[in-house]
Amino acid sequence: MYELRRRYGSFEAVRGVSFDVERGELFALLGTNGAGKTSTLELVEGLDRPTAGTVRVLGRDPVRDRTAVRARTGVMLQEGGFPPDLTPAEALRMWAGTFGTRARPVADTLDLVGLAHRADVRVRQLSGGERRRLDLAVAVVGRPDLLILDEPTTGLDPESRHDTWRLLRGLLTDGVTILLSTHYLQEAQELADRVAILRAGTVVATGSVAEVVAAFPARITFDLPPGVTLDALPDVVGAYDLTGGRVFVHTQQLQTALTTLLGWAAAHGITLTGLDARSATLDEAFLSIAGAA
Numbered sequence: 666m667y668e669l670r671r672r673y674g675s676f677e678a679v680r681g682v683s684f685d686v687e688r689g690e691l692f693a694l695l696g697t698n699g700a701g702k703t704s705t706l707e708l709v710e711g712l713d714r715p716t717a718g719t720v721r722v723l724g725r726d727p728v729r730d731r732t733a734v735r736a737r738t739g740v741m742l743q744e745g746g747f748p749p750d751l752t753p754a755e756a757l758r759m760w761a762g763t764f765g766t767r768a769r770p771v772a773d774t775l776d777l778v779g780l781a782h783r784a785d786v787r788v789r790q791l792s793g794g795e796r797r798r799l800d801l802a803v804a805v806v807g808r809p810d811l812l813i814l815d816e817p818t819t820g821l822d823p824e825s826r827h828d829t830w831r832l833l834r835g836l837l838t839d840g841v842t843i844l845l846s847t848h849y850l851q852e853a854q855e856l857a858d859r860v861a862i863l864r865a866g867t868v869v870a871t872g873s874v875a876e877v878v879a880a881f882p883a884r885i886t887f888d889l890p891p892g893v894t895l896d897a898l899p900d901v902v903g904a905y906d907l908t909g910g911r912v913f914v915h916t917q918q919l920q921t922a923l924t925t926l927l928g929w930a931a932a933h934g935i936t937l938t939g940l941d942a943r944s945a946t947l948d949e950a951f952l953s954i955a956g957a958a
């Protein structure tokens with residue numbers, strides 16, 4: 666999609682969003698509440714036309730070519746809606762019917778999402794997490810080439826979340842392309858080939874998780890050796906900072922800074938106690954990017 670914009674009255678929720686999702690990859694949209702993830706996904710789903718910009722799904726316009734695109738796309742919205750008196754098996758059978766022979770068998774699909782044991786209870790008796798899994802079953806029953814999932818694991822317990830991740834990995838192995846939004850950074854870290862971080866309707870960072878994180882400084886910490894002042898420490902790429910007797914170095918060049926520091930310590934016969942060195946985490950990068958005013 667290119668330079669997508671979406672306006673609700675006088676408020677512009679999507680302000681020039683561009684990204685491409687490659688065939689067979691999992692692309693995750695991240696962002697704080699209200700960043701524009703759902704508004705963007707709905708444009709990809711063809712639920713609305715963008716105010717400006719272009720969106721192509723499987724090479725087509727998702728509004729104009731809706732029938733063709735929807736036949737090959739599985740969608741899971743933030744809130745699915747099923748008649749509460751149907752059972753999961755009945756709801757899924759109806760939905761599977763719209764895909765003809767291409768559809769996955771209903772029993773297999775319920776098994777896939779871990780709902781086989783709940784096939785014949787009423788939807789209104791399902792827990793929130795089970796409803797979420799029924800939504801996922803609906804999204805995958807038509808054997809889609811593309812899955813669009815809006816917060817697929819919100820409300821799931823950790824075990825169900827891992828089950829969903831396993832299912833999504835299996836679909837990726839089968840060549841399915843997945844575009845999802847999530848609030849769980851671990852989900853992006855576990856699954857995503859690439860991510861885009863949205864803030865106030867614009868993409869503020871994009872790339873693989875490693876690439877997004879690499880733009881943020883790594884950190885080295887150690888106890889200030891007795892009898893040594895900050896000034897006496899060797900020059901490294903980055904800045905020293907002293908808090909509570911511990912030295913912090915924030916650097917874009919972790920290996921070089923660490924080599925310099927260890928060489929200096931060895932040359933002076935100094936043991937760096939409490940030494941710790943690590944790259945930035947996605948959490949740190951996300952908080953810094955998505956939260957910045």
Ligand SMILES: Nc1ncnc2c1ncn2[C@@H]1O[C@H](COP(=O)(O)OP(=O)(O)OP(=O)(O)O)[C@@H](O)[C@H]1O
Nearest residue numbers: 673676677678696697698699700701702703704705
């Ligand atoms: N139908 C609507 N009418 C007016 N404003 C809307 C409408 N839908 C969304 N918005 C506004 O657009 C902005 C983006 O909302 P959107 O739901 O796309 O964000 P999101 O990133 O999906 O958030 P969340 O993580 O909370 O689901 C928000 O400020 C929201 O209040």
